[in-house]
Amino acid sequence: MQRNSRYYHSYPFLYLVWICITNTMTDLCTENHSVGYNTFFRVGVFSQTISPITMHPSSMKPTSIQPTKRSSKKPTIRPTRHPKWGGCVAEGIPFSIQKNVETLVCITLGPLGNWNQGANVTRYTFIPIADDYSKFTIPGCTYTISSL
Amino acid sequence: MIFFCFSSYNICVSFTFFSFFMVYIAYNSLVSNPAATKQPGNITIFISSQTTVSFLRLYHDAKHSFTYPYLTAIIDVTKGNITRITWDDACIFCPTNRCEENTFDFAGKMTSENKTKGIGPTKGCYYTRNSTHDECKELFKNNRTDCDLSIYVAWTGTDSMDKPLFSSTKRYSAFSSKSVSEQFTDSFYKMFGSNFFTNFLG
Numbered sequence: 001m002q003r004n005s006r007y008y009h010s011y012p013f014l015y016l017v018w019i020c021i022t023n024t025m026t027d028l029c030t031e032n033h034s035v036g037y038n039t040f041f042r043v044g045v046f047s048q049t050i051s052p053i054t055m056h057p058s059s060m061k062p063t064s065i066q067p068t069k070r071s072s073k074k075p076t077i078r079p080t081r082h083p084k085w086g087g088c089v090a091e092g093i094p095f096s097i098q099k100n101v102e103t104l105v106c107i108t109l110g111p112l113g114n115w116n117q118g119a120n121v122t123r124y125t126f127i128p129i130a131d132d133y134s135k136f137t138i139p140g141c142t143y144t145i146s147s148l
Numbered sequence: 149m150i151f152f153c154f155s156s157y158n159i160c161v162s163f164t165f166f167s168f169f170m171v172y173i174a175y176n177s178l179v180s181n182p183a184a185t186k187q188p189g190n191i192t193i194f195i196s197s198q199t200t201v202s203f204l205r206l207y208h209d210a211k212h213s214f215t216y217p218y219l220t221a222i223i224d225v226t227k228g229n230i231t232r233i234t235w236d237d238a239c240i241f242c243p244t245n246r247c248e249e250n251t252f253d254f255a256g257k258m259t260s261e262n263k264t265k266g267i268g269p270t271k272g273c274y275y276t277r278n279s280t281h282d283e284c285k286e287l288f289k290n291n292r293t294d295c296d297l298s299i300y301v302a303w304t305g306t307d308s309m310d311k312p313l314f315s316s317t318k319r320y321s322a323f324s325s326k327s328v329s330e331q332f333t334d335s336f337y338k339m340f341g342s343n344f345f346t347n348f349l350g
Contacts, residue, residue, distance in 0.1 A: 087199035095198060107195055107299060115255070
């Protein structure tokens with residue numbers, strides 16, 4: 001180990017490509033190496049039950065409400081218990097992605113099954129800088145990772 | 149910062165990456181204490197941004213007691229508008245015998261690259277447990293957070309100002325363990341000669 005350490009400190013490039021050579025690799029692999037993070041996020045967490053929806057990745061479009069002509073018939077009101085899924089958008093956050101500007105990303109946890117029948121979900125929303133390196137930790141986690 | 153460990157060489161290499169978004173959600177709070185998140189049993193996850201959603205990835209398979217903690221989402225952007233969100237290959241984190249399909253559609257059906265065009269990689273690697281051994285709890289006891297849900301988000305394409313987004317080029321799979329290993333070996337051969345590993349590592 002002593003001999004290896006001498007090699008390690010001899011070459012500055014190893015600060016970028018950090019190499020540890022040891023007979024007990026596991027010890028070094030689990031060492032803590034902190035990484036600096038400069039980006040902070042606002043975060044929102046909520047649970048909800050979403051109404052029956054049809055989700056097709058890459059084909060989701062904003063919902064538009066078309067005006068309907070008045071009818072003499074008595075309108076049929078279908079009560080909806082749950083809010084419709086309206087995408088991952090928020091006021092004050094630019095809809096369009098712009099590099100180095102805040103954007104909105106949502107992570108949704110839910111069950112495995114047919115979501116068209118409704119699903120209990122937990123959604124985490126956060127605002128990273130688009131195309132930037134950043135870290136996010138869910139509040140209340142047992143562990144927070146300061147290194148990887 | 150990440151570490152690649154090559155057991156055959158007894159070597160760990162760390163690379164500093166940029167342009168990653170990471171989220172950690174504790175395994176204990178999701179799997180061991182599902183009531184906290186109101187998600188008992190199977191847990192799936194999807195990423196959304198603007199009005200685009202990804203497919204579902206299974207994080208915890210209650211039936212088989214598999215936990216798939218590694219996820220990388222790639223947000224494909226064209227002039228600021230998201231065209232799709234795909235999942236990246238998560239099997240670079242484990243040996244092939246721990247790599248399984250774990251991507252589903254919103255009808256609950258498993259899907260794959262063969263079934264759905266343009267879906268992207270659909271496999272992930274898992275930790276497991278049985279009646280006598282729980283890999284995640286073992287890691288947890290050793291202060292390892294491997295089973296915590298870790299999500300990386302990278303962007304690709306062009307933003308609203310037509311500037312290219314580069315972060316997806318720095319995702320993990322862009323540095324597959326094989327290519328990293330080869331680059332690593334090549335660079336050392338150049339610097340120390342072909343006898344480096346023989347002499348240095350014995």
